[in-house]
Amino acid sequence: MVRPVTKNLPALLGFLIAIGPVSTDMYLPAFPDIARDLGSAAAPQYSLAAYFTGLAIGQMTMGALSDRLGRRGPLLAGLLIYTLATIGCLVSWDMRSLVVFRFLSALGAAAGTILPRAMVRDLADGPAAAKLLSKLMLVMGVAPITAPMLGAIVVSFASWRMIFGICALYGLIALVLTWFYLPDTLPLARRTRLGMGAVLVRYAGIARERAFITHATVGMFNAAALFAYLAATPQIFINLYGWHVVGYALLFGFNSIAYIGFSQINPWLASRYGIAPVINMAVLSLLGACALLAVLALHPLGALPIAGGLLLCEAGFGLLTPNALVGAMSRHQAHAGSASALFGTLQYTGGALAGLLVGVLADGTAKPMAFVMLACALGALLAARARPSLVFAPAE
Numbered sequence: 001m002v003r004p005v006t007k008n009l010p011a012l013l014g015f016l017i018a019i020g021p022v023s024t025d026m027y028l029p030a031f032p033d034i035a036r037d038l039g040s041a042a043a044p045q046y047s048l049a050a051y052f053t054g055l056a057i058g059q060m061t062m063g064a065l066s067d068r069l070g071r072r073g074p075l076l077a078g079l080l081i082y083t084l085a086t087i088g089c090l091v092s093w094d095m096r097s098l099v100v101f102r103f104l105s106a107l108g109a110a111a112g113t114i115l116p117r118a119m120v121r122d123l124a125d126g127p128a129a130a131k132l133l134s135k136l137m138l139v140m141g142v143a144p145i146t147a148p149m150l151g152a153i154v155v156s157f158a159s160w161r162m163i164f165g166i167c168a169l170y171g172l173i174a175l176v177l178t179w180f181y182l183p184d185t186l187p188l189a190r191r192t193r194l195g196m197g198a199v200l201v202r203y204a205g206i207a208r209e210r211a212f213i214t215h216a217t218v219g220m221f222n223a224a225a226l227f228a229y230l231a232a233t234p235q236i237f238i239n240l241y242g243w244h245v246v247g248y249a250l251l252f253g254f255n256s257i258a259y260i261g262f263s264q265i266n267p268w269l270a271s272r273y274g275i276a277p278v279i280n281m282a283v284l285s286l287l288g289a290c291a292l293l294a295v296l297a298l299h300p301l302g303a304l305p306i307a308g309g310l311l312l313c314e315a316g317f318g319l320l321t322p323n324a325l326v327g328a329m330s331r332h333q334a335h336a337g338s339a340s341a342l343f344g345t346l347q348y349t350g351g352a353l354a355g356l357l358v359g360v361l362a363d364g365t366a367k368p369m370a371f372v373m374l375a376c377a378l379g380a381l382l383a384a385r386a387r388p389s390l391v392f393a394p395a396e
Contacts (some may be wrong), residue, residue, distance in 0.1 A: 017136055018142070056345045071122070085170040118340040129176065209332075212328045216346050225286065281319070282343060
């Protein structure tokens with residue numbers, strides 16, 4: 001029997017969304033160990049790209065299923081798949097097996113990534129939805145702070161495989177909490193009964209809607225810049241500048257605190273100035289930070305200036321994510337699961353491509369990361385300029 005939470009709903013949904021950063025950020029400090037143990041310098045990069053690809057594909061599937069079956073069933077199924085596949089990562093024996101299990105785990109994690117956001121849209125819109133999303137991000141934001149530190153501690157005293165054991169335990173806890181405490185937020189009357197062909201038509205219709213595609217493209221380029229940062233920084237700070245894994249984890253955690261801080265002032269900014277002006281400000285902030293980072297990469301002054309440039313990027317990351325999502329989903333309450341899925345698919349497709357591009361262009365410096373991030377910031381600016389005006393209900 002489900003004992004639905006009310007007051008603590010943002011905490012529970014935030015815990016579920018955090019499965020994403022837990023699954024990526026915790027094993028970043030282990031990249032050098034994974035490459036050495038599996039005999040492939042590319043193994044970590046390929047496994048991260050496989051994870052992003054699995055998230056992109058899984059979100060399309062989970063979104064459509066949740067609009068048809070409700071949020072709760074697909075969420076439970078996804079968490080089960082994630083937990084089992086993560087155990088597979090723990091016992092992986094070579095690069096290929098790790099890549100396959102990471103892909104499968106991402107298919108399941110996709111449910112935890114998008115369905116809580118669809119639940120937010122089931123319950124709220126406009127600034128009210130931005131406020132609820134920011135509460136989720138406060139809870140979710142604990143993961144990027146603690147996960148790299150925990151991963152660094154693990155690889156300092158044990159095998160990198162233990163990281164996947166911890167991730168599997170996290171998935172199991174999420175599964176239990178969902179089973180006992182999370183009700184379905186999509187009433188039977190609002191569920192769809194669409195076949196595969198109709199689902200594809202729905203996705204095409206959502207993608208053609210201007211408010212969705214422009215805001216989603218902003219979110220895609222923002223995520224691509226962030227994932228380029230994720231893919232490149234272990235090599236830059238651990239290999240290039242010789243930082244200890246704990247030092248890298250502390251840097252990552254400090255930047256995550258900045259990310260949370262900006263996401264938490266977002267409700268006040270959105271209520272006072274509106275979502276559209278906040279997006280405009282955040283895009284310009286991200287572009288300026290990435291331009292500075294590119295200059296620093298061309299004229300290297302050491303690790304700390306690069307770290308400072310990345311810190312400045314957190315303003316754009318923290319403000320663009322919730323506002324782009326609210327703007328994209330503003331006209332899609334009737335099929336919030338599909339809209340959330342398509343938004344997430346674009347995010348992780350962009351992330352996978354950016355991560356692979358950073359790997360292909362890798363030259364042992366910070367330049368590939370910096371210029372990929374700058375290109376993404378320019379793309380976000382162009383998409384933001386193409387958005388239509390939207391009117392939201394006032395926040396309660």
